[in-house]
Each structure stands twice: as C-alpha cells, then as structure tokens.
Amino acid sequence: MxxxxxxxxxxxxxxxxxxxxxxxxxxxxxxxxxxxxxxxxxxxxxxxxxxxxxxxxxxxxxxxxxxxxxxxxxxxxxxxxxxxxxxxxxxxxxxxxxxxxxxxxxxxxxxxxxxxxxxxxxxxxxxxxxxxDRQLPFPGWTLPGVYTAGGVQALLKGHGVVAGRRVVVAGTGPFLLPVAAGLAEAGATVLGVFEAGRPTAFARHPLTTLRAAAKLGEATHYLRTLRRHRIPYRTRTTVVRAEGTDSVTGAVVARLDDRWRIVPGTRRRLECDTVAVGYGFxxxxxxxxxxxxxxxxxxxxxxxxxxxxxxxxxxxxxxxxxxxxxxxxxxxxxxxxxxxxxxxxxxxxxxxxDPRRIARLVRLRAARRGFAAALHAAYPVRPGWREWLTEDTVVCRCEEVTAGAIRQVVEELGATDPRAVKLCARPGMGLCQGRVCGYATAALTAAHAGRDVTEDDLRGLASRPVAQPVPLGLLRNATVSHHDEEGA
CATH class of the missing domain: 3.50.50.60 (FAD/NAD(P)-binding domain)
Structure with missing residues (x-):
C-alpha cells in the first residue's frame, strides 16, 4: 500500500x-x-x-x-x-x-x-x-404488484420507495429476511415471510456454519426485526398464485412437501397489494x-x-x-x-x-465458499414448482409464452432443447433476452423431454452477443467501423 x-x-x-x-x-x-x-x-x-x-x-x-x-x-x-x-x-x-x-x-x-x-x-x-433474482413462474406472477425480492429492495435502498402497503414476501433463501425486515422498518405491513425450503438443513453442516458466525449473527438480527414487527416466518410454504384483475389484490400461499408439491387442503388467501418473490440468484x-x-x-x-x-x-x-x-x-x-x-x-x-496477504485471502475464500456450498444445499430449488403451473401460466412475460406452449413444442414438435424451444415458441426473444424466463424455460424443457437440466440448456438462453439493449444505429456504426479497420 x-x-x-x-x-x-x-x-x-x-x-x-x-x-x-x-x-x-x-x-x-x-x-x-x-x-x-x-x-x-x-x-x-x-x-x-x-x-x-x-x-x-x-x-x-x-x-x-x-x-x-x-x-x-x-x-x-x-x-x-x-x-x-x-x-x-x-x-x-x-x-x-x-x-x-x-x-x-x-x-x-x-x-x-x-x-x-x-x-x-x-x-x-x-x-x-x-x-x-432468479424467478419461478406461478399463476398471476405477471400482475402489477408482483416484484422480484431484489427489485423491492432496490426501490427501498436506492430511492426510499416502499413498494406497497401490505406485502407478502416469498421464495427461498436467506435474502428474504433483509427484504422483509427493510420493508417493515420502512412502514410496510409485511403479512409473512414464506420460505419454500427448510433452513434447518444447515444442521447438516455444523462446522461450516459455526465458522460463519458473522452470517449467523446477521440472520439473527433480521429475525429479531421480524419478531419485533410480529411478522410470521413460515417454512415449507410459499406463494403459489397471485390474484387480481388490474393489480394484485391477494396471494394464495400453500404448504409444500419435500419435493415442493402442494400439500392438499393447505391453500389460503392473504389480502395484499404487493408480492415480493425470489428463488436465489x-x-x-x-x-x-x-x-x-x-x-x-x-x-x-x-x-x-x-x-x-x-x-x-x-x-x-x-x-x-x-x-x-x-x-x-x-x-x-x-x-x-x-x-x-x-x-x-x-x-x-x-x-x-504480499504472500501472507494472498495466503490469508485464499483461506478466507475457502471458508466462504464452504459456507456458500452449505447455503446451496440448505436452500435448493425442488422440481415440484412445475406442478404449480397451469397450461395458461405465462413463463416468458416479454413474449407472453405459456407453460402449455412450451410443453406443446417439446412433445409435439420435438424441440427438446431450449434453443429449439426458443425458435419455435419465442421464450427469451423479448427485451430481457431470457434473463427472467431462461431458468424456468430450461427446466420445463428438460422435464418435458424426460431428463435433467444440463449446462448446455442454460448456455442456450444465457449467451448473448449484445449484453444490454443498445440503439440499432450504434450497432450499424460499430459494424461499419469494424469493416473499415479490416479493410485497412
């Protein structure tokens, strides 16, 4: 230095x-x-x-x-x-x-x-x-008032804007805790945090968890905030439907089994104007x-x-x-x-x-990667979420491609990989270029084809020669300039 x-x-x-x-x-x-x-x-x-x-x-x-x-x-x-x-x-x-x-x-x-x-x-x-935020589609998730958990937090932290008055927070992973705590501290009524997984799975990694004392303290801080605001925290439960006409007026939550299939008879409706969902990143x-x-x-x-x-x-x-x-x-x-x-x-x-600094950083990286691995093991996305969907549930909101349309092109047209599904049904062809629907499209395609998701499935919807939207004129000028340089 x-x-x-x-x-x-x-x-x-x-x-x-x-x-x-x-x-x-x-x-x-x-x-x-x-x-x-x-x-x-x-x-x-x-x-x-x-x-x-x-x-x-x-x-x-x-x-x-x-x-x-x-x-x-x-x-x-x-x-x-x-x-x-x-x-x-x-x-x-x-x-x-x-x-x-x-x-x-x-x-x-x-x-x-x-x-x-x-x-x-x-x-x-x-x-x-x-x-x-990684998103999983569910009936009604395209209604105004349904946000990603990260989007709600970005509004609050970046602009001081509370997304709604009565909020349901759902999904999986520890990120749901700071989102709910921040909303409550800013004056929103948080009706509950509905965690699809079971965080007690951390008990299978006691040494890794103990080494991450700071992370445990952070989670405890957020849980205290939830308790102070009397916000229920429910595990093996999530939002399976958002309801409303022009905007969200309610969310249906349900208990889930080990594979995230809905437990019969456990659905209940919560009156709300905002739903914040996130299933990892x-x-x-x-x-x-x-x-x-x-x-x-x-x-x-x-x-x-x-x-x-x-x-x-x-x-x-x-x-x-x-x-x-x-x-x-x-x-x-x-x-x-x-x-x-x-x-x-x-x-x-x-x-x-400094070799001593490098050695310390390498040790820290190993410990923190170990904690991340324990986190992934404790909060996996289970395949049962696909059973929440109806045939007309929108998967790609940019192009309004439904779950039924994806099933049809796989089973009837033989489009057994996401690239082929994209060409036939257009998921991932809109403004977000598959950032929102890519994971779900890959998972649904693989499931209908009778196999697991592969690296190539994910790559097919993640590879973009233009990473962000740009004016067409900029691309034209860049192409002309490139050709001029090659000619020179």
Missing part, C-alpha cells in the same frame, strides 16, 4: 494509452478488484451502469449515511480507496457494458453512456458483473460467454464461469470474481475480487503481492 502522498500523485493516464485492467462492475467484487489493483500500481478503469459505486448490495441514495445497510464500514473503506488511488483508477459510472472483445493487444470493452458509445481498451479484464454471465470462457453448472443449478486459484478464467487475460463464478454473497465476492485484482496487477505490472 502507498505510504506517502507522492506515491498516490502519479500522473493521470495519457489519452489513448490503454489501461492495464478494466474492471467490469462496481459491486463488492469489482470495487475490491479495482482498488487492490490500483494499490499495486496498475492503471485501472472501473465501469458500472449505476450512478454510484456499490452494486446491488450497497445500493444507496446520495449522501446516504449507511444506517440502513449491513457491512457499510467495508463499503466506506472501498469508497475511500477509490479516492486515494484516483490518479490511476478511473471510476466510470453510468456506463452500460454491451460487448467485450479480444483485440491484438488485449481487450476492448464497449459501453453506452448517456446515449454515446465508448470503447475502453485494456490489457486484461476482471469480470465482476454480479447476479440478479442468476449470475450475469453474458460477458464471460462473449469472451469464450469455459462454464459449468454450479451447486445451485446456475451457469457460472470456471476459475482457477488466481480467479483466472480459461481465457488468458480474463479474470472473474463474485457471483459470475458462483453465488456466495458479498463477503466472498470481496475476497475473490481482491484476489483477482492482485493477480491481474501482478500479470500486468509485475507488482508482486
């Missing part, structure tokens, strides 16, 4: 000279990678679509004091580091990355900022794009897929990038950290991000990191 002002007063990067490292994403992993690399002398560009650093986990409003956020001191340390190393670390907010490609000298990252395309050239890249893997990184299906069933002990992907010069290489929470993301930043800096500048 620099010890004098002279060491941080390095001249700004000359125009036209590529960065050593482009860090893609300014959440916990990206911030940790960028600041660690800059601290070791690398010239770093930190790109993010958000107006402020922090990602989804530390999403906040201007002048936020952090009172409503967990782990805020960790964010403050990283934000201070952004300022400390500003001479060689360019934070580029409001940059939506739509494509990354290999060049003769490294990589070109294409981003859209205020409607203008920008190209950032670097010798290496660290992909730290995070994840978003889907890693954002468009950019690793664009770059040709090898992928695999992780323990939670999601598609993730393969990395080695240095957070290197299978593509030289590409590092991946955080949820894109496995969902495991903010602390694990910070650890992986720092390791990626240190090794990327060493690869580009030759600045050797």
């Amino acid at each position: 620099p010890t004098s002002p002279a060491e941080t007063a390095e001249p700004a990067r000359p125009a036209g000279v590529p960065y050593d490292i482009a860090v893609l994403g300014a959440g916990p992993a990206g911030l940790s990678a960028a600041t660690a690399a800059a601290a070791h002398g690398a010239r770093v560009a930190l790109l993010d679509a958000g107006p402020r650093p922090g990602g989804q986990y530390w999403r906040h409003r201007p002048a936020d004091d952090g009172a409503a956020h967990r782990d805020w001191p960790a964010f403050e340390r990283l934000r201070m580091a952004l300022e400390t190393y500003h001479a060689r670390l360019d934070h580029l907010p409001g940059h939506t990355i739509w494509h990354v490609e290999r060049t003769a000298d490294g990589f070109a990252t294409h981003a859209l900022s205020d409607g203008v395309s920008r190209e950032v050239v670097s010798r290496t890249v660290v992909v730290a794009t995070g994840a978003y 889907t890693p954002q893997t468009e950019l690793p897929l664009q770059l040709g990184c090898a992928m695999h299906r992780d323990a939670d069933g999601s598609l993730t990038a393969r990395v080695d002990t240095r957070q290197r992907s299978t593509v030289p010069g590409v590092y991946v950290a955080g949820e894109a290489c496995g969902v495991g929470g903010a602390q694990l993301a910070c650890t992986e991000g720092e390791l990626a930043g240190l090794h990327a800096a060493y690869a580009t500048t030759g600045a050797r990191p």
Whole structure:
C-alpha cells in the first residue's frame, strides 16, 4: 500500500494509452478488484451502469449515511480507496457494458453512456458483473404488484420507495429476511415471510456454519426485526398464485412437501397489494460467454464461469470474481475480487503481492465458499414448482409464452432443447433476452423431454452477443467501423 502522498500523485493516464485492467462492475467484487489493483500500481478503469459505486448490495441514495445497510464500514473503506488511488483508477459510472472483445493487444470493452458509445481498451479484464433474482413462474406472477425480492429492495435502498402497503414476501433463501425486515422498518405491513425450503438443513453442516458466525449473527438480527414487527416466518410454504384483475389484490400461499408439491387442503388467501418473490440468484454471465470462457453448472443449478486459484478464467487475460463464478454473497465476492485484482496487477505490472496477504485471502475464500456450498444445499430449488403451473401460466412475460406452449413444442414438435424451444415458441426473444424466463424455460424443457437440466440448456438462453439493449444505429456504426479497420 502507498505510504506517502507522492506515491498516490502519479500522473493521470495519457489519452489513448490503454489501461492495464478494466474492471467490469462496481459491486463488492469489482470495487475490491479495482482498488487492490490500483494499490499495486496498475492503471485501472472501473465501469458500472449505476450512478454510484456499490452494486446491488450497497445500493444507496446520495449522501446516504449507511444506517440502513449491513457491512457499510467495508463499503466506506472501498469508497475511500477509490479516492486515494484516483490518479490511476478511473471510476466510470453510468456506463452500460454491451460487448467485450479480444483485440491484438488485449481487450476492448464497449459501453453506452448517456446515449454515446465508448470503447475502453485494456490489457486484461476482471469480470465482476454480479447476479440478479432468479424467478419461478406461478399463476398471476405477471400482475402489477408482483416484484422480484431484489427489485423491492432496490426501490427501498436506492430511492426510499416502499413498494406497497401490505406485502407478502416469498421464495427461498436467506435474502428474504433483509427484504422483509427493510420493508417493515420502512412502514410496510409485511403479512409473512414464506420460505419454500427448510433452513434447518444447515444442521447438516455444523462446522461450516459455526465458522460463519458473522452470517449467523446477521440472520439473527433480521429475525429479531421480524419478531419485533410480529411478522410470521413460515417454512415449507410459499406463494403459489397471485390474484387480481388490474393489480394484485391477494396471494394464495400453500404448504409444500419435500419435493415442493402442494400439500392438499393447505391453500389460503392473504389480502395484499404487493408480492415480493425470489428463488436465489442468476449470475450475469453474458460477458464471460462473449469472451469464450469455459462454464459449468454450479451447486445451485446456475451457469457460472470456471476459475482457477488466481480467479483466472480459461481465457488468458480474463479474470472473474463474485457471483459470475458462483453465488456466495458479498463477503466472498470481496475476497475473490481482491484476489483477482492482485493477480491481474501482478500479470500486468509485475507488482508482486504480499504472500501472507494472498495466503490469508485464499483461506478466507475457502471458508466462504464452504459456507456458500452449505447455503446451496440448505436452500435448493425442488422440481415440484412445475406442478404449480397451469397450461395458461405465462413463463416468458416479454413474449407472453405459456407453460402449455412450451410443453406443446417439446412433445409435439420435438424441440427438446431450449434453443429449439426458443425458435419455435419465442421464450427469451423479448427485451430481457431470457434473463427472467431462461431458468424456468430450461427446466420445463428438460422435464418435458424426460431428463435433467444440463449446462448446455442454460448456455442456450444465457449467451448473448449484445449484453444490454443498445440503439440499432450504434450497432450499424460499430459494424461499419469494424469493416473499415479490416479493410485497412
């Protein structure tokens, strides 16, 4: 780390000279990678679509004091580091990355900022794009008033907006707890947290759980908040239908068996105006897929990038950290991000990191990955959710493709993989490009074909040459420019 002002007063990067490292994403992993690399002398560009650093986990409003956020001191340390190393670390907010490609000298990252395309050239890249809510369809889930759990939390943390007055929170995983607690503290009436799984499965991993004392304390804090607001917490229960005409007026919850099939006679209706649902997270893997990184299906069933002990992907010069290489929470993301930043800096500048620091980070990563594995084992998505659906339940809301339409093209037209289903019935062809419906479409396709979901199934709906929506004119100009360069 620099010890004098002279060491941080390095001249700004000359125009036209590529960065050593482009860090893609300014959440916990990206911030940790960028600041660690800059601290070791690398010239770093930190790109993010958000107006402020922090990602989804530390999403906040201007002048936020952090009172409503967990782990805020960790964010403050990283934000201070952004300022400390500003001479060689360019934070580029409001940059939506739509494509990354290999060049003769490294990589070109294409981003859209205020409607203008920008190209950032670097010798290496660290992909730290995070994840978003994984959704399972159910009858009525397209009604106004049904949100993802992360969407409800983003409204509250980023804008101070409470999504509704009477809220039902449902799905699986510990993320439901902070969502419900935050809503209650902000004045909403939370009718209950309905956890489809059985968290007592953590008892099968006693040593791993004990090593994560901080995580246990965090969960206890949220449970106390629920208790203070008299919010019921029900396990093996979830929302199986949302009801209403123009918007949500009620949610039907039901008990589930071990496979998540509805237990007969347990349905009951709750009057509400908002439903917040989440079934874990889907890693954002468009950019690793664009770059040709090898992928695999992780323990939670999601598609993730393969990395080695240095957070290197299978593509030289590409590092991946955080949820894109496995969902495991903010602390694990910070650890992986720092390791990626240190090794990327060493690869580009030759600045050797402290071996004792590396050893400590490797131990932390192992412990935190162990906890993530226990988490996935305790909160799996069981196949019985498919039985909640009716033939006319919408699966792809962009193209209004129903569960019945997917079954029909598999069973009658022989479309036995998601790519073929996409071509025949159009799920994943709308604005979200399969981000919302991809997991469900892959699961339903595999089930109707009489097999399990595979890596190729998930890849078929996750691979996108254009990662984010961009104007057609931008693509035309980029194509013309590319052809001109080839001709030259």
